[in-house]
């Protein structure tokens with residue numbers, strides 16, 4: 001049996017985790033994208049330990065960055081894992097502002113109002 | 120660590136829309152402190168891999184020279200109302216981290232540039248880059264450290280060669296209200312720019 005600590009520190013590990021890919025299948029997921037597991041869709045037995053861990057983490061709503069931090073995995077890896085799980089319908093994504101655009105005035109006013117109320 | 124506070128780790132299910140603000144500044148300028156002052160969760164830390172900015176081209180092989188590094192990034196969260204949540208990401212501002220924070224700035228409400236008056240020059244690169252980008256609203260927040268000389272706004276503007284339209288605020292990053300006021304000033308600025316842009320189009 002290999003030492004799990006040693007395994008985790010290996011530079012090859014992230015590559016293995018994501019099935020040899022270094023890019024997510026979709027570009028809509030961002031650090032602030034909110035993730036929520038689909039309770040009606042259990043994972044197949046073939047799912048990886050990391051996919052299971054991510055799905056379990058997202059039983060309730062949180063952002064991709066938070067999931068990465070709690071799982072102690074790099075954001076880039078969680079983005080790839082989450083993309084696959086969104087594609088397969090296991091994970092629901094609530095996205096932020098698309099990269100090419102900026103928030104519209106009414107959304108910004110809502111942010112402003114929220115901050116002022118909490119001040 | 121994974122099991123700590125898991126009860127209040129999550130967002131209400133009603134939240135539909137995330138927005139983000141970036142806190143950028145030189146080493147030790149108070150980014151993590153500011154995030155911690157306003158965040159409803161203990162600031163979290165993640166790693167982001169990025170390709171080094173300004174990587175040259177290996178002319179012999181004809182392949183772009185790719186160098187990936189890992190950068191630690193702190194962030195916090197403020198739930199603004201039942202459908203809206205704000206994330207605050209702190210990122211280092213130096214040139215070699217541009218790919219990281221420019222990626223984060225995409226789609227962001229805006230960027231808060233945190234500066235320390237004892238090392239103003241450390242913020243020149245990031246300010247240049249933001250002025251050049253043009254599309255991301257930003258303001259300058261001067262983090263007030265004790266034993267630092269006081270400068271007037273005019274002096275600070277001049278020293279940083281700020282554009283006249285770029286707002287500048289002062290704050291103590293350790294103080295929640297002052298840190299909130301800096302965020303409010305940024306969002307206010309972003310709102311005005313966005314309204315002006317809408318009218319113009």
Ligand SMILES: Nc1nc2c(ncn2[C@@H]2O[C@H](COP(=O)(O)OP(=O)(O)OP(=O)(O)O)[C@@H](O)[C@H]2O)c(=O)[nH]1
Nearest residue numbers: 145146147148149150151152263264265291292293
């Ligand atoms: N007096 C004073 N001290 C501050 C203030 N903000 C930060 N500090 C202190 O300055 C030090 C650096 O602050 P950090 O928040 O870690 O700075 P940072 O920008 O996150 O630093 P790096 O992540 O290392 O680049 C800490 O010891 C803080 O307690 C401030 O407004 N006033």
Ligand SMILES: [Mg+2]
Nearest residue numbers: 150151193209
């Ligand atoms: Mg920090």
